[in-house]
């Protein structure tokens with residue numbers, strides 16, 4: 135497969151011929167939302183209807199063509215309808231769609247391949263169909279491995295929407311989470327290091343990683359009943375705004391976990407499978423977690439996810455049955471295997487590192503030139519820019535974030551809103567030409583919004 139399979143369909147993008155949403159989008163959306171409720175901010179703020187996607191482009195039902203800076207929602211990372219992945223799914227769609235958790239030829243290949251690309255002895259695995267179920271399985275695995283019951287997670291992390299996944303995150307944000315009577319018993323949250331807005335600082339004002347670790351040590355003693363199974367964290371916060379911790383954070387957390395006999399569970403659903411230029415985002419810090427989850431990019435659009443533990447914990451997985459209706463079905467296994475093979479065959483990790491470096495340079499220049507860009511964030515193709523009213527006070531500027539999102543969409547950029555932190559998640563196949571095209575659209579939109587607000 136030629137690496138540039140997507141380039142032809144990208145010619146001429148973006149191409150927006152009307153005020154959006156166009157007439158057919160409006161009609162279709164109105165009809166659909168008579169029945170379908172609870173849409174995300176991404177759709178509410180820009181309600182268009184899509185009918186096609188190919189490579190780095192998406193087309194709406196009025197024929198407008200967009201440059202994709204969302205990958206769906208961090209999902210179609212190898213491009214929409216990657217021919218190898220689509221072909222692999224359709225092969226099994228015509229041969230064997232489901233065989234419960236029986237072994238199939240394609241599952242055999244997938245488990246071997248996944249064990250091969252993961253570091254250390256992360257090679258005992260189960261498959262599920264969404265990130266939330268994989269996280270739930272990770273929680274059950276942590277309990278089965280450790281015999282302990284409590285969990286510590288971090289402010290502004292996100293892990294899904296089931297009971298326990300919700301209990302690992304902020305609960306009162308009505309657009310995402312439940313209004314439970316409370317968090318599930320034994321689930322606690324602590325702050326995690328955000329270099330732009332640190333809770334714990336050194337005397338020179340920079341972030342103090344040790345401050346966080348010391349606080350966790352004290353919290354384990356004072357705030358739990360000493361029965362903590364695992365720390366559950368995103369390596370890089372996705373929904374929280376592409377926030378990367380300081381380089382010494384995970385190595386130090388790993389040490390603390392070892393000291394306290396607590397498992398380290400890295401939820402790589404969003405950040406894993408190449409998005410940051412590594413198979414696992416945790417590879418950036420040479421830290422091997424005890425439990426990881428993959429989702430989103432794992433099947434490049436086909437619903438397939440994984441929960442993986444270290445080999446020495448494999449026995450515990452027998453205590454938490456892997457049986458589910460869809461987990462690891464032949465189509466799912468084929469999608470995941472093809473996606474891993476594409477990452478290797480098309481040197482995707484290298485592309486993410488190279489073009490990711492361009493994104494960082496470009497965002498830095500933008501930050502230097504724009505009064506409302508307070509901070510730039512991210513790694514590889516997991517990117518963020520934080521908008522503030524004033525660089526010295528760092529007051530968040532959510533109204534500007536919404537407007538920039540909408541203006542850029544109107545100019546033909548399909549992407550993701552997130553309050554005052556602009557988030558970019560382009561397909562990992564993208565080259566610098568289109569990366570710069572997308573950043574031009576964002577910069578133009580920021581300039582317009584600055585003008586609107588009198589900067």
Ligand SMILES: Cc1ncc(COP(=O)(O)O)c(C=O)c1O
Pocket residue numbers: 264265266267269292293294295368372373401402403404405429430
């Ligand atoms: C880090 C992380 N974990 C878990 C999930 C839940 O995945 P899903 O929406 O596939 O259930 C998400 C979804 O955004 C996520 O970002």
